[in-house]
Amino acid sequence: MKNPDYNPAKPHHTPDGFRNRYPHPRPDADFWQWQRERRRLKLPKPPTQDLSCIAPNLGAIHQPPALPQLTWIGHETLLLQIDGLNVLTDPVFSKRASPLPFAGPRRHQPPGLSLKQLPHIDLVLISHNHYDHLDRASVRALMRQPGGAPMFFVPLGIDRWFARNVRGTRLAGDNSNVRAFDWDDEARFGPFTAHFCAVQHWSARGLYDRNRTLWGSWALLHPHLRFWFSGDLGYSQDTRDIGARFGHFDVAAIAVGAYEPRWFMKAQHIDPAEAVQVMQDIGARQAVGIHWGTFELTDEALDQPITDLAHALKAANVPAERFLLFKHGETRVWDAAASRLVTDVTDVPKEKARPRDDSLAAQ
Known part of the structure; x- marks a missing residue:
């Protein structure tokens, strides 16, 4: 199948798809x-720590303070609230991250916020098309949300998936609600500027559509x-490039x-030590861990990142409070004066920094 977006002037484009910006070795x-080994070793082991959801602060979520606010719903689904706008990343609310309703990775706990508990979503960012990041039932529900569909910013090619799978998709004209991005593309959305950036990974939803x-x-x-928002990534020069481009x-x-x-996952998923390096590469003042604790995808226990991240931060001499792991459903606000996310919002003004503009959903 030919790549409809193919541009021979762009090295990461190929006639039939895309490739990473920096070559890397494939697993041996x-x-x-890998599947035979994990069955033989009976992996992953069950978690020993409590990963259940906490009760979400629905009052703060539906009447957010003036400061930017972040809620971890689970896996890579985050709700960012700022300036009266609500942004959702990689929305997955289904019970399984799978094309099949009866097989595949199952949620360890329900989402920290349900679809019904969400505020009106203005913008959705999709990182790639793997089933634990692009969930058809979830995006269909968001497309039907009361008050109008959000804007979806998606990678090249996923716009056509939306056209085939999600009723209400509009790809062209002033009324479009799905916009496709190549690496280094940018667009305005209200007070935001969104930039789509390269990282090392891959895509597929079936046996014959890799990349x-x-x-x-x-x-x-x-x-x-x-x-x-990192999406999924293996460690590469890409994050150093992002740091050089954006500064912090x-x-x-x-x-x-x-x-x-690691012999199998290293090229596609960073570990906690590499995540700390990525935080330093991009100049992040505060980091939040995602892509853990929700779906059993690989061989480590669901709670192993808690221990491994703590060790990685200590080894890198990075204060533990700079790289946080939220509980499912937890909300924190950004305190710019302290350069950190905080949970105590009692002194934060309740009025929004700017009144909500529902016309942005149609941009």
């Missing part, structure tokens, strides 16, 4: 070897917050899970 063995659609990370810049971020949501066994 294959997927089926047919693009993947990446998102830099979301606002006058009051510089935010980076206030808050970065960085994947810290699904990293064992």
